[in-house]
Each structure stands twice: as C-alpha cells, then as structure tokens.
Amino acid sequence: MTRQRAADPIGFGSGISTDHKDGIRWVDYTNISWNPVFCKRCDICVDICPKSTLVLRNDAIIEEENCILCGLCERYCPDLAIEMLPEAVAAHAAQGESAAEATAEPS
Ligand code: SF4
Ligand code: SF4
Known part of the structure; x- marks a missing residue:
C-alpha cells in the first residue's frame, strides 16, 4: 500500500495514492x-452530486463535506476519473449494518 494521507495543497482532506491498477x-x-x-473538467460530477459536495476549484x-457515498459521480463521469474509496464504502456499509441491528425487532 503506497497511499499517503497528508495535508495537500489540492484540497480538503486529500492525499496522493499510487496504488491504483493504472499506476497513475x-x-x-x-x-x-x-x-x-x-x-477533462467537464463539471458533470459537480452538477450531478445531490449534496453539492464536489467543486471545481483551481x-x-x-x-x-457532506458526501453521502451515493456513487453518482463515479457512475456518471465519462472519463472514469472518479472512484469511490473502498475503505470509505466498507465503513459506510458497516455503519448501515450496525444501525439496522440497533433498530431490529427482537425475535
Ligand atoms: S471527474 Fe469526470 S465528471 Fe468530473 S469533471 Fe472530471 S471528467 Fe468530468
Ligand atoms: S458519492 Fe454522491 S454525494 Fe459523494 S461526491 Fe459523489 S455524487 Fe456527491
């Protein structure tokens, strides 16, 4: 794993990773x-995001903030330039499972 989480001038909470399959x-x-x-900076992801989480800046x-992990940006990007981070998706799914357990009717 070569991912580094570090303060980065590009934006909020960013880091650089080189562990994607493409090596880029x-x-x-x-x-x-x-x-x-x-x-290609087409802005489709910015427009499609239901929470206005994405911005094109510099x-x-x-x-x-406010990403709800809906995946629309990844799905609609015509250039495959966005991917959901697997660990974020897994954490989100685990959160959903524990919430479901907490509200489940006792059998
Ligand atoms: S990430 Fe994809 S949808 Fe968003 S601006 Fe870039 S090319 Fe367009
Ligand atoms: S996953 Fe959904 S909420 Fe998060 S940035 Fe993409 S479109 Fe916006």
Missing part, C-alpha cells in the same frame, strides 16, 4: 479518489 497518480479525498490526468475537482 490519484488524489484521495475522504470518500472518493480523483484522477487529474483522466479528468483546475481540480475537490470533495468537500
């Missing part, structure tokens, strides 16, 4: 990874 540098935020090489797509 990705920028990791809290929930998503963004690829500055693949991205020529970079940045994840700000």
